[in-house]
Amino acid sequence: MIILPGRTLGILGSGQLGRMLGIAAREMGYRVHVYSSELHSPAGAVADREFVGAYDDIQRVSDFARTVDVLTFEFENVAAECAAAAEAVTLVRPAGRVLHITQNRIREKSFLRDAGIPVTPFRPVYSADDLAGFTYPAVLKTAAFGYDGKGQQKVTSEAQARDVFASLPPQPLILEEFIPFRREVSVVAGRGVDGDFYHFGVMENAHANHILDVSRGPVAMEGAPVEIARQVFDALDAVGVMCVEFFETVTGEYLVNEIAPRTHNSGHLTIEACNISQFELQLRLVCGLPAPVPEYLVGAGAMANLLGDQWESGEPQWAAALAAGAKLHLYGKHEPRPGRKMGHLTALASHPDAAAKIVTEARRRLSNPTDSAV
Ligand code: AMP
Numbered sequence: 396m397i398i399l400p401g402r403t404l405g406i407l408g409s410g411q412l413g414r415m416l417g418i419a420a421r422e423m424g425y426r427v428h429v430y431s432s433e434l435h436s437p438a439g440a441v442a443d444r445e446f447v448g449a450y451d452d453i454q455r456v457s458d459f460a461r462t463v464d465v466l467t468f469e470f471e472n473v474a475a476e477c478a479a480a481a482e483a484v485t486l487v488r489p490a491g492r493v494l495h496i497t498q499n500r501i502r503e504k505s506f507l508r509d510a511g512i513p514v515t516p517f518r519p520v521y522s523a524d525d526l527a528g529f530t531y532p533a534v535l536k537t538a539a540f541g542y543d544g545k546g547q548q549k550v551t552s553e554a555q556a557r558d559v560f561a562s563l564p565p566q567p568l569i570l571e572e573f574i575p576f577r578r579e580v581s582v583v584a585g586r587g588v589d590g591d592f593y594h595f596g597v598m599e600n601a602h603a604n605h606i607l608d609v610s611r612g613p614v615a616m617e618g619a620p621v622e623i624a625r626q627v628f629d630a631l632d633a634v635g636v637m638c639v640e641f642f643e644t645v646t647g648e649y650l651v652n653e654i655a656p657r658t659h660n661s662g663h664l665t666i667e668a669c670n671i672s673q674f675e676l677q678l679r680l681v682c683g684l685p686a687p688v689p690e691y692l693v694g695a696g697a698m699a700n701l702l703g704d705q706w707e708s709g710e711p712q713w714a715a716a717l718a719a720g721a722k723l724h725l726y727g728k729h730e731p732r733p734g735r736k737m738g739h740l741t742a743l744a745s746h747p748d749a750a751a752k753i754v755t756e757a758r759r760r761l762s763n764p765t766d767s768a769v
Pocket of ligand 1: 515534547571572573574575576579602605652653
């Protein structure tokens with residue numbers, strides 16, 4: 396079924412991903428309804444209607460779903476029962492089943508392994524005895540509700556793993572081998588209702604304190620990560636946009652670390668860098684519309700995140716960053732808390748490294764406007 400402009404797109408979640416999707420949807424003449432736990436959210440500011448409720452309130456989610464023609468996600472921690480309730484009254488893309496698998500690291504990694512997709516070696520941990528006989532160093536993570544490094548800790552021995560386990564409230568955990576990776580890369584891609592596959596190539600992602608700091612791309616337009624991403628979409632029979640994140644090992648293998656069943660921070664640069672953004676691609680695919688093959692307009696792009704820390708010594712010097720050649724995106728969040736994603740800068744160039752240089756210099760100038768040294 397095709398959902399044409401003029402109809403209503405529903406977004407579960409109301410952060411920056413929902414905001415940028417909402418902007419793309421409004422450009423194409425869709426109405427936008429968002430559902431989240433807060434009013435006056437980044438996405439709510441560009442929506443026609445904001446619904447407030449818990450992500451496990453079946454009745455409210457169902458009432459919300461009734462008001463939209465197609466529903467998608469910008470946030471994956473929505474209760475499976477709510478996604479199912481939404482599916483009973485409207486079109487949900489990607490399906491609740493995809494959300495259910497990807498919102499829990501044990502389900503996600505088991506699914507991928509069983510589909511023959513290379514993943515970080517892992518073991519589910521339900522009791523302290525499950526920590527015995529694993530290869531250390533390892534990373535102990537909560538199975539659910541983890542993001543940006545929250546709910547995870549590196550452990551160098553079984554003894555340390557037992558200490559960490561004992562300090563945590565009882566909950567399912569996952570133990571993963573620590574991968575001494577060469578770099579982290581991601582593939583933001585999409586799949587249509589007919590199974591057609593779209594992708595933006597391979598992005599290289601640098602993190603700081605477990606939070607994405609700078610993305611540059613494409614570092615390759617094809618190769619193993621793209622092929623693995625295609626397999627992931629097919630295995631999940633997913634419709635919409637998702638991001639597959641990888642560790643590139645020192646021996647050049649690609650292991651899937653996780654799947655985000657929605658647009659991703661590493662795809663923000665596509666707004667300026669490509670002929671179609673990840674958000675417009677998400678919109679078109681969930682609405683059953685055709686999309687072009689994603690292409691880079693001038694070769695490459697880079698994105699630098701702006702966290703709340705940037706506001707520590709006052710309002711950042713926006714004019715200085717713009718003068719350095721960056722594009723500015725701010726998400727309309729009022730409180731610049733440390734570690735909170737407030738916005739991002741993007742720059743274009745013929746090579747990803749050149750774009751990354753522009754964007755990091757532009758960000759540096761936010762707090763050093765008159766110092767032009769690189
Ligand atoms: P995650 O929440 O799983 O995306 O993890 C956040 C970050 O922690 C990743 O981007 C990596 O930098 C690091 N990390 C997570 N798992 C591992 C692992 N098994 N080996 C090495 N580094 C990891």
